[in-house]
Amino acid sequence: GPSRNGPGFGHCAQGPYALTSAPESALCPNITPAIVKTGITTHRISQKNIAKSPQWLFKCGLSSCIIGRNERSMTMAQKRGGRRRPRKKRPTKQQQHTLSWVGALFVVFASLAFFRLGIVGTVLANVFRLVVGDSFLVVSAATVVTGIWFLLADRLPKLARHVWIGLSIILIAALVLLTAQAMATLNVHSHYLLATWHLLQNDFGLMTTASQVGGGLLGAGLFALLAPLLSSLGATILAWFGVIAGILVFLGVGANQVFNWLQAFGQACKRGLIQVSDHITALKKADAKKAATRPTSTPEAATDAAHTQSEPSSERADDFTIKGPTPVKPLPQSEAPAPTKPASAAPVSESSAATAQVPASKLDADMPASDYQLPSLAMLTATPPVDQSAEYQAIKTNRTKLKETFESFGVKVGVKSATLGPSITQYEIQPAVGVKVSKIVNLSDDLALALAAKDIRIEAPIPGKSLIGIEVPNQHIATVGFKEVMAETPKAPNHPLVLPLGRDVNGQVVTFDLTKMPHLLIAGATGSGKSVMINVILTSILMRTKPTDVRLMLIDPKRVELSVYNGVPHLLTPVVTEAKKAPSALNKILTAMDERYQRFAAAGVRNMKEFNQKVAANPASGQSKMPYIVVIIDELSDLMMVAGHEIETAIVRLAQMARAAGIHVIIATQRPSVDVITGLMKANIPSRIAFATSSGIDSRTILDSNGAEKLLGRGDMLFSPIGASKPLRVQGAFIPSVDVERVVKAITDQVAPAYVDSMTPTENVETEQQGDSEDELYDDAKAFVIAQQSASTSMLQRRFRIGYNRAARLIDDLEANQIVGPSEGSKPRKVFVTPTDGNQS
CATH class of the missing domain: 3.40.50.300 (P-loop containing nucleotide triphosphate hydrolases)
Known part of the structure; x- marks a missing residue:
């Protein structure tokens, strides 16, 4: 009969038969397997007989064979030598409809967020930025692709496990890198979560996406966990390592393959270095032979050539320029000698100096100035310079924020240049054709909020230019020293009152x-x-x-x-x-x-x-x-x-x-x-x-x-x-x-x-007029103020019905004759003469 393992052959009355699948046992010649070939004829057992009998039957003429129970559930794939895989259930119609609606929502919301369409799009973009920060464009684009898959396939995408793991590692590492870059740009070294939250609050309030928030709250949280443990540099290195590891996991590359690649790359580099070294040695030998006859180029010519080549490239790089402060001119090495007391001048004590007087006729007289020496700059204290290198990075960041803020309000402008000054930086803005200057001026508070500045000043336009100046305070104010300003003030003997103020x-x-x-x-x-x-x-x-x-x-x-x-x-x-x-x-x-x-x-x-x-x-x-x-x-x-x-x-x-x-x-x-x-x-x-x-x-x-x-x-x-x-x-x-x-x-x-x-001044104002006044009302005014024991110009105006000028002259005459005292502001003047004294006089 047939063997136990693998296809076998047997004999019956009609002749030999072949089993397509080896039976477990052959006890009865009347039971046959599912398909048996007898010569040219092929016999197929019916499903009905298989269901009734615990064993498969197969008849070939008068002969029968019994095949074991294990072969009853055999499929075509198992007959080929494999195991049966469990069949997965297809999603129901209700589940398909749910996936379709979810996909449609994904496509709509993610598209609004990606293009930041209107208020809803900006809010959705900020929601994405709340989690994943500045990578929201990539995440929203992936969400759109996922939604389209749901709409077309009606099922979840089937991806290998290593693909999901690799993408997750890449995303997390990228968020940490974005946060590290944002914190370095903003010069933030602690409280990363709080700083990111404040920036996001600012963008939610302004309905904009202008601020640089790094990797959002997720990236800030991870960076806040890693930075204290590894420092900012260590966290950045770890994040880059995570990106590389995520890519390898995504591609399904094992660690041993990477090591093999590195080993092969190292050997190739070693061979290349050996070849380059040999080539350089050969060139040196050849140059040594030709050194006597080869002409040499001057360093000046090389410098000029390099400068000539670099100029066009720098001009084509970007039309935005940053003008730094004018370097302070070095002070002259040989200062004038410190002024010394002339030998001819006698020592003067403080008491005698305070009381020294010159006759009135000597006001315009020349003083002995032959020995007089002007104080030198060496007496003044030099102001230490302030490092403003960090301001250049802030200028680049503020330029981007300015453009995005103007765009969010529908104002088209171009930021042409920035000038770094001692206390402020002036950004030169060129509005597009048709943009009103008043529209830019009215955005001063919004610009101050976007730039997180104390206050900004808008100069519209800049005198002599078709540009608008936006003055933003610097993070660090550079002190303008008086010594450096005096050193750069031109000396003009014919203009002695040319005086310095500071720096623009x-x-x-x-x-x-x-x-x-x-x-x-x-x-x-x-x-x-x-x-x-x-x-x-x-x-x-x-x-x-x-x-x-x-x-x-x-x-x-x-x-x-x-x-x-x-x-x-x-x-x-x-x-x-x-x-x-x-x-x-x-x-x-x-x-x-x-x-x-x-x-x-x-x-x-x-x-x-x-x-x-x-x-x-x-x-x-x-x-x-x-x-x-x-x-x-x-x-x-x-x-x-x-x-x-x-x-x-x-x-x-x-x-x-x-x-x-x-x-x-x-x-x-x-x-x-x-x-x-x-x-x-x-x-x-x-x-x-x-x-x-x-x-x-x-x-x-x-x-x-x-x-x-x-x-x-x-x-x-x-x-x-x-x-x-x-x-x-x-x-x-x-x-x-x-x-x-x-x-x-x-x-x-x-x-x-x-x-x-x-x-020398006195407490009473001198007047040229002494004695009685020539005004005919003087005696009446004198008697009136003595009787009232109070004097003012308005009192004389009301009492004698005269104008202000005449009343003021009468008051001046009374003051000159010691009848009334000096003015005390809004208070009435004091009267020095009593009514009794007035009657006696």
């Missing part, structure tokens, strides 16, 4: 000629840099001019800012610190102005410059040169509260007439309101400097325009000289107090103070 956004030194201003108003909030600027101006005058060139009148109601300058020979009188003496001091300057105009009329000239030229051309005339007189008031608001009318009248008269007489006024105030800076003052003082203010109203009071409320403080100013269409933003120079004291000491050690007795 391009790093260039900004100077101004006080003789052309001709007066200057400085205003700003407390602590914004006004007093430092006053010290810069005064120290510049002391270091650039001699006492024969410039004389000073300083008024300091705060008592502490300008007292350090007491004793310098430039002062006409000691620093005036009492507010009640300020009107008298200004009247002294007015008297000097009138005297100068009388001398101009007698000499037949129109201004001080012509007068000095005439004196220099005719030394035998006995006339002396006139020095400039600079009046500096450090705090105007205190003076306006004590004697507002007198101060305003004197300042307005000086501003109107003092320019030709060589007298210039510099006024500083911390309260730029209309009751301090009146309309008459503003009309006659066109040159102004505005430091940081608390509101736009104060900025308009100073500059007649907004902008000062967006300044940063600490010397950040808007300088509006006479004739300028728009103010210029300048970072003011900083001078430490020790430098001021050092310069003052160097000057006072050389020359004793030269005060003028006629310029």
Whole structure:
């Protein structure tokens, strides 16, 4: 009979038969397997007989065979030698419909997120970014592909396990790499999750995808776990290793194959290095033989050729340029020697220096200046440079944010260049054709939010350019040193009042000629840099001019800012610190102005410059040169509260007439309101400097325009000289107090103070008129104020029904005759004469 294993052969009455599958046993000749061949005939057993019998039967004529039970469930594949695989159930129609709807939703939502269509698309994109960050485009595209698969196939995709594992590893590692890059760009070194969450909140609020969020919250969480353990560099290296490992797992490449590849690659590199080394050795030998006859090229020619080749490539690289600050010029090595006390000058004590006086007629006299030496720059402290290299990366990031923010609001612009300054960076924006400038200006708050800046200022347009400037504060403000600014200020002997201010956004030194201003108003909030600027101006005058060139009148109601300058020979009188003496001091300057105009009329000239030229051309005339007189008031608001009318009248008269007489006024105030800076003052003082203010109203009071409320403080100013269409933003120079004291000491050690007795102010305002007034109402006004024991201009106006000018003259006459006291602001004047004294007189 047939054998147990494999196909076998048997015999029956009809002849031999063949089994297509070997039976387990052959006990009965009447039972046959499913298919048996007997010669030419093929017999097939029916399924009905197989189902009824526990064993398969097969008949061939009169013979039968019994085949074991194990063969009953045999399939065609098993008959070929394999095992039967379990049949998987196909999804039902309901499951297919569900997959189709899920696929449609995937396609719609992921497409909206990918193209960021409208508000819904932006929100969906930010939802993707919340999880996977800046890789949301790849993830949303994969979601679209998955949805299309669901729509077409009605079943889940069948991928090998190693494919899923490889893709997962690649995605996780990529998220960590994106987070590491974003944190390095944003200069964030801790609290990665919190920083990413704040950026995402900002984008959700602005309905934009402008911020760089790395790998989203998932990547930030993984990076926050790895960075403390491995450092940022270690986490980055591990992430790159994960990307490579994920690719190998995805491709189904084993570790042993990788090692084999590396080994083969190493051997190939080794062979290549050997060949290159041999080739180089052969070339060296050949060059050594030709060294005597081969011409050599100069390094200069090679450098020029390299420069010529690099220029076109750099020009074609990108139209966006970053202009760095102008490098500070090195200070000269040989400084002027430190000023020493001349041998001819006798030692002067502090008490005698404070009381030294010069007769009134000596105001314009030449002082002995042959031994006088100007202070040198060596006395000043050099300012250490500030590293602003990190600002360049911030500029590139802000450029991208600016473009994306403008695009989110539908404004087409181009960011052409950026200029890095000491305190701000100015981005030059070129709007597209048809874009209104006002539309860009109105986005200032939104731009500040997108750039995470304290505040930004928009200059639209930049003077002289068809561009709009967006000024963004720097992360690190570079201090502008007074020593470096003074070193770059040009020396002009014919213009002694050319003084430095600081540096502009391009790093260039900004100077101004006080003789052309001709007066200057400085205003700003407390602590914004006004007093430092006053010290810069005064120290510049002391270091650039001699006492024969410039004389000073300083008024300091705060008592502490300008007292350090007491004793310098430039002062006409000691620093005036009492507010009640300020009107008298200004009247002294007015008297000097009138005297100068009388001398101009007698000499037949129109201004001080012509007068000095005439004196220099005719030394035998006995006339002396006139020095400039600079009046500096450090705090105007205190003076306006004590004697507002007198101060305003004197300042307005000086501003109107003092320019030709060589007298210039510099006024500083911390309260730029209309009751301090009146309309008459503003009309006659066109040159102004505005430091940081608390509101736009104060900025308009100073500059007649907004902008000062967006300044940063600490010397950040808007300088509006006479004739300028728009103010210029300048970072003011900083001078430490020790430098001021050092310069003052160097000057006072050389020359004793030269005060003028006629310029010493008193508490009462001097008037030329003495004795009784010529006004016919004087006696009646005198009797009236004595009876009322109070006096004011408005009282006389109401009582005698006269105009303001006549009433003011009567009050001045009463004050000159010691009937009433000086003005005390808005309070009535005191009356010195009692009714009893008045009756006796």
